Every structure is written in C-alpha cells, then in structure tokens.
Amino acid sequence: MSKPFVDLSDGRNFSHGFPHEFFTWLRANEPVYWHEPTAATPDSEGFWVISRYADVNAVIMDPKTYSSDKGGTRTAGGTTIKDEISAGNVMNQTDDPHHRRLRAIVNKGFTVKAIAALEDELRRRTRELLGEIRRGEAFDFATRISREIPTQAICIVLGVPEDDRLMLTDWVDRGIEAPSDAVIAIEYTKKIRRYAQGLIEHKRAAPQDDIFSAIVHARFEADGSTLSDHELRSFFGLLFPAGAETTTRSISGGLYALTGHRASWEQLRVQPGLIKTAAEEIVRWTTPSCYKRRTATRDVEFHGKRIREGDKVTFWEMSANRDERVFERPFEFDIARSPNPHLGFGAGVHFCLGSSLARLELKLVFEELRDCGLEFELAGEPQWTANNRLVGLKSLPVRAV
Numbered sequence: 001m002s003k004p005f006v007d008l009s010d011g012r013n014f015s016h017g018f019p020h021e022f023f024t025w026l027r028a029n030e031p032v033y034w035h036e037p038t039a040a041t042p043d044s045e046g047f048w049v050i051s052r053y054a055d056v057n058a059v060i061m062d063p064k065t066y067s068s069d070k071g072g073t074r075t076a077g078g079t080t081i082k083d084e085i086s087a088g089n090v091m092n093q094t095d096d097p098h099h100r101r102l103r104a105i106v107n108k109g110f111t112v113k114a115i116a117a118l119e120d121e122l123r124r125r126t127r128e129l130l131g132e133i134r135r136g137e138a139f140d141f142a143t144r145i146s147r148e149i150p151t152q153a154i155c156i157v158l159g160v161p162e163d164d165r166l167m168l169t170d171w172v173d174r175g176i177e178a179p180s181d182a183v184i185a186i187e188y189t190k191k192i193r194r195y196a197q198g199l200i201e202h203k204r205a206a207p208q209d210d211i212f213s214a215i216v217h218a219r220f221e222a223d224g225s226t227l228s229d230h231e232l233r234s235f236f237g238l239l240f241p242a243g244a245e246t247t248t249r250s251i252s253g254g255l256y257a258l259t260g261h262r263a264s265w266e267q268l269r270v271q272p273g274l275i276k277t278a279a280e281e282i283v284r285w286t287t288p289s290c291y292k293r294r295t296a297t298r299d300v301e302f303h304g305k306r307i308r309e310g311d312k313v314t315f316w317e318m319s320a321n322r323d324e325r326v327f328e329r330p331f332e333f334d335i336a337r338s339p340n341p342h343l344g345f346g347a348g349v350h351f352c353l354g355s356s357l358a359r360l361e362l363k364l365v366f367e368e369l370r371d372c373g374l375e376f377e378l379a380g381e382p383q384w385t386a387n388n389r390l391v392g393l394k395s396l397p398v399r400a401v
Contacts, residue, residue, distance in 0.1 A: 003029075008049065008291075008314075008388060009081055009181075010040035015386035018290060020331075023319040026051040032303040035314075042082030042181040047293070047312035048305075053323035053343070055303070056315040059294060060347045068350065069095045071295030072310025079292045080389060081314060082181045090234040092350060099349060101220065105227060106235065106353065108218045109157075109211035115356045122153055123364045130372045133400050138379040142396040146251040147244070149365055153357060154243035158236065159203060159210030168195065172241045173394075176387050183389045184241060196236035200229055212236070239354070241390075246288040247358045249385075249392025251365055253286035254278075256396055257333045259378055264335050268370045275370075278335035279362040284342035285333055290318035290391045292346070317343040318391065374400045 006013050006022040013019060026033050026049065033049040041047075050056050059066045069088045070077035078084035078093040087093040091102045126149055133139070147169065155165045175188030182189070200216060207213040215235070219226055227235070258264055268274055296311045307313060321342045322330040345352035352358070369376075380397030 007038045007040055008035060009038060009042065009047075011386045011388045014388050014391050015384050017384050018287075018318050018391050020322060023051050023316065023322070027319060027323060027325075031055055032305045032307075034305070040181075042080075045312070047081055047314050048307055050302075050313065050315040051319040051323075053320040053326040056317060056320040056343060057347060059313060059315045060292075060343075060350070063095055063294075063349060065297055065300055066294035066313055067095055067297050068093055068099070068294060071297040072308075074295060074310055077295045079294070080183055081293055081312065084182075086234065089230065090238055091353075092238060096349060101222075102227075102231065103349075103353075105218045105220060106215055109214040110353060110356070112356065114211055114214075115360060118153060118156060118357070119360060119364060121156065122149060122361065123368065125149065125152055126365055126368045127372075130368055130374070133372075133374060135374060135400050138397065138399040140395055141255055141376065141398045142248070142252045142393050145365075146255075146393075146396070147248045149251070149361055150247035150358075151244045153247075153361055154240055154354075157210065157243065157357070158199070158212040158240060159208050160199065160240075164195070168192065168240060169244060172245060175241075176245065176385060176390060177394075183387070189237060192240060193233045193237050196233045197229065199236070200232045242289070243354050243357065245390050247361050249288035249390065250282055250286045250358070250362060252393040252396045253288075254282035254362065254366065255369070255376060255398070256382060256393060257282070257285055259376060259398070261333055261335075264333070265370070265375065267335060268366070272367075272370075274335055275363055275367055277338055277340065278366060279359055280340045280342065281333065281335050281337050282362055282366075283344035283358070284321045284327075284337070284340055286392060287318040287321050287342070287344045288390055288392045291316045291389065317346070377401055 004022050004025055006019045031052045035047050035049050037044050037046045050059055068079055076083035076085045077087035094102060129145055129148060151165060151169050171188045171191050175184035178185035203213045203216040207217055216232060268278060291314050293312055293314045296307050296309055296313055298309050300307045321344060324330055345355040376398040379399040382393050383395040385392055385394045
C-alpha cells in the first residue's frame with residue numbers, strides 16, 4: 001500500500017467527516033508524522049502530527065516542552081495550526097504560572113453549584129422543544145434541538161440577553177463556515193469581541209446573577225486586581241463558541257450514532273443508569289474539538305523523529321480516541337463502554353473548563369430524548385462542517401416516529 005496523504009490543514013477535507021482511514025494508517029505506520037506545507041497551510045510552514053493515545057497524552061502532560069503560548073524565537077503561537085498573536089493573553093493559549101492565575105479567577109464562576117443550578121431551566125427548555133415535535137414530522141435535528149440547548153446554556157452562563165442569542169450563534173456559524181485559516185473567520189471574531197465589550201461594561205455597572213458577572217468582578221488574591229477588558233473579551237470569545245459549538249456537535253453526533261443502534265435506545269430505557277456512560281461514549285465518539293497545537297520549546301527526540309525548538313506540534317484527540325491500543329473495538333459505538341479514558345475534554349492543566357456543563361447537557365438531553373415517547377430515523381443525508389478544528393454535523397435531517 002502506498003503512503004496515503006490527506007491535507008489536514010484544509011478544512012474541506014473534513015466536509016465528509018473526520019479522515020479516520022488516514023489516521024488509522026498514521027497510528028500503525030508513522031505515529032509522529034511531519035506534515036509538509038501545502039497551499040492551504042497557514043503561515044506556509046509544516047507541522048508535526050501526533051496520532052497515538054499515549055503520545056497525545058504525553059504532549060498534553062508536558063507543557064514545559066510543548067507550549068500553549070510560544071516557543072523558540074516565535075513571536076506568535078497558540079493552539080491552532082495558524083500562529084496567533086493572541087498567544088500569551090487568551091487563557092487556553094497561556095502556560096503556567098500565567099495560565100494558573102487566569103484559571104483560578106475564572107474557576108470562581110464555574111463552581112459545581114453554579115453549573116448544577118442550570119439543570120432545571122435547561123431540562124424545561126429541552127422538554128418544550130421536544131414537546132413541539134409531532135410524530136411523522138421531518139426536521140433538522142442539528143439546528144432545532146442540538147444547537148438550541150448548548151446555546152441557551154452558555155448564554156445563561158455568560159448572562160447574554162435572550163434577544164441577542166440568535167445573533168451571536170449566527171455569527172459563530174458563519175465564522176466557522178467562512179473560508180479562513182482561523183477556526184472562526186476574523187471578521188466574525190471581531191463582531192463577537194465588540195459585543196463582549198458592551199456586555200462587560202454592562203456587567204461591571206450592573207452585575208447580575210450569572211457566572212460572567214461573577215468573573216467580571218472576581219479579584220486576584222495576590223493583589224486584589226480584576227481581569228482586564230482585554231482578558232475578559234478574550235475569555236468571552238473563547239467560551240461562547242467553545243461552549244456552544246462543541247456540545248452542539250456532540251448532541252447531533254450522539255443521535256446520529258444512536259439512529260444506527262436501535263438496541264442502544266432499548267438499553268437506555270431498560271437501564272437508565274447507562275446515561276452517564278452513554279454521555280462519555282458520545283464525547284469519545286464525536287470528539288468535536290479534534291486537535292490542538294503546541295510549540296516545541298526545545299529540541300526533542302520522539303519515536304526516532306527530531307522535533308526542533310519552535311516547531312509546531314499538533315496532537316489529534318479524535319485519533320487518540322480511536323486508538324486500538326487503548327480502546328477495545330474503537331470503531332464500535334458502545335454506550336456501556338467502561339472504562340472509557342477518552343481525551344474528548346483534554347487532560348492536564350488545560351482540561352476543559354466547561355466539561356461539567358457539557359456532561360450535564362448531554363445527560364439531560366438524552367434523558368429527555370429517551371423519555372419523550374418518540375424515536376428518530378434519518379430523513380436525509382447528514383452534512384458535515386468543513387472545518388478541521390471543530391468537526392461534526394451541521395445538518396441532521398430526521399423524522400420522528
């Protein structure tokens with residue numbers, strides 16, 4: 001078999017789903033792979049691709065060697081293939097001790113109590129949405145159900161008024177779909193951050209009972225200062241798309257998987273306790289944020305390959321979550337899978353801040369789907385987002401039966 005190639009820097013190669021066949025080959029033959037630059041590659045330079053679970057985890061857990069900020073002589077860096085000048089300022093693009101400082105203050109808003117308080121409202125909204133569906137009706141599950149609940153959840157967290165929520169979601173959707181070497185096209189990122197500035201000023205003047213208000217007013221223990229407007233805008237610009245889009249894709253991908261596994265629905269009805277393991281399997285199966293990038297801070301040997309200081313190193317959690325060395329029958333969707341040490345929420349110091357919220361949303365949405373008295377079958381061909389960072393379904397036509 002000749003050596004295959006998929007241009008991983010071109011989002012169009014993800015428009016029919018994740019290129020699993022290529023990554024299966026990489027895990028077996030070239031687990032540390034140098035991706036040459038193509039016409040689609042940001043910054044016109046190559047990057048390393050790490051595909052095996054153990055190796056992905058090793059990179060994640062070694063932030064001194066693999067920086068989320070910058071490395072070598074780079075003046076930009078970050079967590080995507082494209083160099084970002086925001087590296088060092090946005091929470092997910094920083095290293096300790098600065099990252100620890102930012103995370104500590106943001107964690108003051110993301111308490112277990114604050115997340116748990118959302119359940120009743122999100123469950124009510126989910127029941128209302130499902131209650132409007134009539135048997136025999138065909139509709140797009142991705143836009144009508146999957147997008148709605150995570151969007152409402154993150155907007156409640158951020159204290160975004162009801163009237164603004166659809167507009168923000170539309171900006172994110174358009175930004176993801178627009179041709180760009182960034183995850184969200186810059187023109188839409190600017191719109192989101194301009195909106196965030198107005199919201200910050202409002203929360204500062206008139207704080208409300210929401211997590212974002214708590215973060216705006218939270219103070220660092222060391223000196224009593226608060227997050228700057230720039231830090232708050234960056235946080236909003238990170239959290240809104242991440243919170244809304246990733247879980248949206250997990251919900252759609254989860255239902256898509258279940259439509260092909262009728263027996264799994266019966267399992268969930270007979271064994272309600274399986275909902276927790278089902279939620280974890282949905283995260284493993286969909287892994288919406290399918291890769292991250294780091295920058296090497298020193299020369300290092302890895303599986304016989306020489307990674308040099310300043311090199312871009314990408315690690316692919318989606319590939320890790322299909323690694324045959326870790327997961328038995330990795331390409332089988334198994335709602336009872338246990339243990340399930342997936343990396344869908346990452347690991348280490350950058351473990352997903354919103355993981356508790358995502359788990360809550362998945363749990364309650366699939367509980368309500370299980371109990372609503374309807375089943376769902378495909379009513380058309382699903383469509384995938386042409387994006388190499390946020391992979392997943394943008395359309396899932398179904399019929400209620």
